[in-house]
Amino acid sequence: MATIEPPATARARRHRALAPGLLVMALLLGAMAGSLAVGSARIPFAEVWDITLSRIMPTGAAPYWKPGLEAIVWDLRLPRILLAALVGAGLGMVGAAMQSATRNPLADPYLLGVAAGAVFGANLAILHVGDILGPATTPLFAFAGALGATLIVLSIARLTGSTTADRLILSGVAVSFVVTACANLLILFADQRSAANVMFWTLGGFGAADWGVLPAPAIALAVGGGWFLLKRRDLNALAMGDETATTLGIAVNRARLLHMTAGAFITGVMVSVSGMIGFVGLMTPHLVRMAVGGDNRVVLPASALVGALFLVLADIASRTIIAPDDLPVGVVTGVIGGLFFVLVLRKRTGA
Amino acid sequence: MTRSRKTSSSPRRLAGLADLAGLAGAALALCAPSAGLAAPVTVRSCDRMVTVARPPQRAVSYDSNLTEMMLALDLAGQMVGYIGHRDRMRASAQDLFPKAAQLRQIQRGYPNRETLLAEGVDFYFAGWSYGMRVGGEVTPEKLARLGIPVYELTESCVRIGRREKPTLDFLYRDLLNLGRIFGVEARAEALVAGYRRRIAAVSRKITGKPRPVVFLFDSIGRAAGTAGAHSMPTALIEAAGGRNMADDTPGNWTRVSWERVIERDPDAIIMMDFGEGDARRKLDFLASRPGLRDLRAFRQGRILTLGYNELTPGPRNVTAVEKIAEFLHGDH
Secondary structure (H helix, E strand, C coil): CCCCCCHHHHHHHHHHHHHHHHHHHHHHHHHHHHHCCCCCCCCCHHHHHHHHHHHHCCCCCCCCCCHHHHHHHHHHHHHHHHHHHHHHHHHHHHHHHHHHHHCCCCCCCCCCCHHHHHHHHHHHHHHHHCCCCHHHHHHHHHHHHHHHHHHHHHHHHHHCCCCCHHHHHHHHHHHHHHHHHHHHHHHHCCCHHHHHHHHHHHCCCCCCCCHHHCHHHHHHHHHHHHHHHHCHHHHHHHHCCHHHHHHCCCCHHHHHHHHHHHHHHHHHHHHHHHCCCCCHHHHHHHHHHHHHCCCHHHHHHHHHHHHHHHHHHHHHHHHHCCCCCCCCHHHHHHHHHHHHHHHHHHHHHHC | CCCCCCCCCHHHHHHHHHHHHHHHHHHHHHHCHHHCCCCCEEEEECCEEEEECCCCCCEEEEHHHHHHHHHHCCCHHHEEEEECCHHHHHHHHCCCCHHHHHCEEEECCCCCHHHHHHCCCCEEEEEECEEECCCCCCCHHHHHCCCCCEEECHHHHHHHCCCCCCCCHHHHHHHHHHHHHCCCHHHHHHHHHHHHHHHHHHHHHHCCCCCCEEEEECECCCCEEEECCCCHHHHHHHHCCCEECCCCCCCCEEEECHHHHHHHCCCEEEEEECCCCHHHHHHHHHHHCCCCCCCHHHHCCCEEEEEHHHHCCCCCHHHHHHHHHHHHHCCC
16 A cells, blocks of 8 residues: 655656556557457458558558458457557556545445446346447446446435445445345346346456447546546545545545545446456556555556556457457456466565 | 148148249249349348348358258358357258258357458348347447348347237248348248148147146256247247246246246146257256156156257247147147
């Protein structure tokens, strides 16, 4: 967790974070470019590259590739990769903010009932309503569910006067139990064959991505992420404890509630377009802090970058392990992420 | 033709005639000058209208029962392949539809859009929970954006909220719609006419007979997996002169408690056989449970085993109705 540092050290750390930051950014761009050539259809990398360039900078030259391949690269793979990066960045950053705001190392973006609410909404759409609003139906229902559950948590917190971090988290847990039970009830009353479909949504994935899906998570990341970056000093203060934060002139309860609500909002958007993807939001901030310390001025953007890189890589794995079928990305992040983190822990205790 | 009696041996012959008529229709279609410039065709699919500009040449269908509908219309030449389990396709299709051997497996599980595009697929015949899921990456609207039209299996429309009581008309409707889409209307009409005659023959035999209550045993579990009001088996059992025990439970594939099965004590049991010893396991399960082994149908051995392709919508439904009618009313 965050430790109090003299400003000089913090500045030095920030400078020291610059080189790894650039490295991660380069890795991210490299992974995204490489990911364009990955998929069930075998397309040579040079061709993928030519297709992409021709769309970004049309030269008017006649394409030598089949039109189907152009659609695969430009309309399926590229939006899918961008979506993975956006969701990873969003979850990574929200995780960092939530952990600071609650001073709880186990806080993750799905606190405050977001996960349970989203699953409830998605179940309703997938099992009982169908695509009444077109392909956006499931995302919209999931987002409404996430938002609804968060509102319930917040009103319960207000009703019971639970403004401390621990009590907020507990309210979230309680509401999650109720909402999850209701979501399961929806499965019970549904067609058996469709029940399996719910699992595929819940385990997460980017297969449904297309250009039309991208604006919502992009806006959520830009607005929400921008807001967190603006409030990074608040988050630093909250991470030091309520007393310290109060002496620094911060209305602790109000600030915490605000940050957690903002986090829930961003997460609601992300979960609605990608399903539940564990590990990223919880673990990315810890990895980042191990490398660069606890200053949110560094941790927030770094968690976004690392989260994006991690999900782009996880999506590559999800498309290749059992190709041509997709492995749900939530399964990949759980297994690879969990093992990777155990390794990191071992290394640190060994050192 | 409608007056024909002595139907016990004629269904097969009638089916053969229907095939001949279908071939004649195909020949006519080939001779027609419009083959290259066919006008766009629009049909209803669940609650949508779907239009194909010309008969598809690189179609794909999902799993064995839908693929058998394509093969019953002799459309193998207009397909690139099928999606689903290879073994199930081989086991199911080849006795009736040898052309199944020509078809290539495109993907094992639910397809992804990339595979469909890479294969140059120009038409997808699927259903909800038959190769498409709500909120998934392959839906009619998502494929429409890529220029791939989708026709949805009528029986599966209940999963996107369309509550229509299934009858064999579902099967006829799908076959006739596919016939229009693929420009083989005459073939489809002949095929359906043959099916109608066979079903009419069955219903003549069962008129005035009592309607036994049938429990459709789909899966073992803490509750009984069975077929609800909006499932094809309900239609098949009714066409064969019986009543589906679970026809008051809405939905397609559903669950009822074992207590309810015992309480209703059905007159007969139809077991869905998924193969690989599945029917044996179901029998053992019934025999091992007090209450279930005391069911009248179990004690009297009034149990009929039918395969997946007979009980899910497809061309084998007609034979299934004949088998169920024989099973329920044959020895009475």
